[in-house]
Amino acid sequence: MENLPAELNCMIASHFDSATDSASYRLTSKYFARIGAEEHFRYFPFGSGTPSSALSRMQSLTSSPLIKHVKGLDYIQQAPSDEEGAPQVHPTERSRILAQVARGFWAQGARIELLQTQGLSLRVFDGGLDLDGGPFAQACEHVADLMLSFDERGAWRGREGPPGAMGASEKKLRTFLGTLPNLTDLGVSFSKSDVERCPHALRDVVPLEHVWPRLKSLHLWWMDVEGAEIIALLQNHADMLRCIHLSGMTISAAAHGGESKGKQWRKVFDQIAKMKLDHGEVHEKWGFGSEEEKKEMKWVGTREDGRHVVIETDLKKYLVEGGEDEVEEEDEDEDDDE
Numbered sequence: 001m002e003n004l005p006a007e008l009n010c011m012i013a014s015h016f017d018s019a020t021d022s023a024s025y026r027l028t029s030k031y032f033a034r035i036g037a038e039e040h041f042r043y044f045p046f047g048s049g050t051p052s053s054a055l056s057r058m059q060s061l062t063s064s065p066l067i068k069h070v071k072g073l074d075y076i077q078q079a080p081s082d083e084e085g086a087p088q089v090h091p092t093e094r095s096r097i098l099a100q101v102a103r104g105f106w107a108q109g110a111r112i113e114l115l116q117t118q119g120l121s122l123r124v125f126d127g128g129l130d131l132d133g134g135p136f137a138q139a140c141e142h143v144a145d146l147m148l149s150f151d152e153r154g155a156w157r158g159r160e161g162p163p164g165a166m167g168a169s170e171k172k173l174r175t176f177l178g179t180l181p182n183l184t185d186l187g188v189s190f191s192k193s194d195v196e197r198c199p200h201a202l203r204d205v206v207p208l209e210h211v212w213p214r215l216k217s218l219h220l221w222w223m224d225v226e227g228a229e230i231i232a233l234l235q236n237h238a239d240m241l242r243c244i245h246l247s248g249m250t251i252s253a254a255a256h257g258g259e260s261k262g263k264q265w266r267k268v269f270d271q272i273a274k275m276k277l278d279h280g281e282v283h284e285k286w287g288f289g290s291e292e293e294k295k296e297m298k299w300v301g302t303r304e305d306g307r308h309v310v311i312e313t314d315l316k317k318y319l320v321e322g323g324e325d326e327v328e329e330e331d332e333d334e335d336d337d338e
Contacts, residue, residue, distance in 0.1 A: 068108075116147040125169050217241070
């Protein structure tokens with residue numbers, strides 16, 4: 001047992017099979033190979049198991065002495081096909097799986113420091129997670145790195161505009177974020193198709209007073225946001241932030257008396273300039289991925305005290321200095337299209 005890895009990461013993947021009209025869960029685990037340890041853990045059986053059988057396999061894991069090495073927990077909900085009328089795994093079932101796994105880890109003394117979810121519905125927070133001081137919240141007590149990816153296409157299918165029923169879910173998500181005393185790295189993402197209807201990022205989902213004071217890294221994808229709120233974040237917490245990533249964001253011109261989106265984003269990046277980042281450079285993203293992903297820009301700079309800061313965004317036209325008149329023209333065209 002002396003060759004055990006320093007950290008293990010447990011992955012719970014649920015994927016929907018429209019051909020058999022059933023949901024199947026598989027559990028895998030992997031480790032971060034930091035000390036060259038041999039892999040004691042490989043894969044749980046795939047099969048076409050049920051949530052109950054998946055939990056049974058997980059219970060055998062939580063009773064293993066290896067549990068103390070698990071530091072990360074991934075929950076991946078594979079998005080269903082876009083076929084109209086295709087049923088989905090019910091959000092309460094997904095929350096039950098996630099909650100019971102987390103409780104099992106907590107009961108065995110596992111210290112979860114990384115929690116990632118993909119393809120969840122916000123409704124997963126409506127039941128079963130014991131967000132207010134329950135076992136799930138206790139299991140997440142040590143979480144420092146949290147990445148939440150939501151997909152609301154199923155919830156919003158056939159509806160016009162933002163669904164009124166989402167308010168309670170957003171409130172519970174905010175409650176959950178407020179219970180994480182060690183949170184330093186946060187990412188929140190909605191799907192690209194939801195960007196015009198998703199919850200407001202900083203007002204409804206992760207308001208400033210909850211988690212920002214201790215954040216070092218902030219990543220927001222495909223969300224609605226107000227420029228003034230990002231500016232307030234930068235003004236109040238510039239000494240803490242090391243990484244800012246904004247991608248696919250929308251901003252409402254109507255929220256600021258008709259001020260164009262270009263002017264609002266320009267103010268955001270003017271505030272970033274006030275962070276006194278020396279030797280900043282703009283790098284176009286390269287490598288694998290879609291052409292859209294490659295359009296993202298990375299601004300790397302160093303503060304006067306020597307601390308390294310990275311800013312990533314797909315808002316290239318607002319980030320790069322110059323061309324402001326062209327930016328405003330583009331912005332007006334975009335507003336006209338809307």
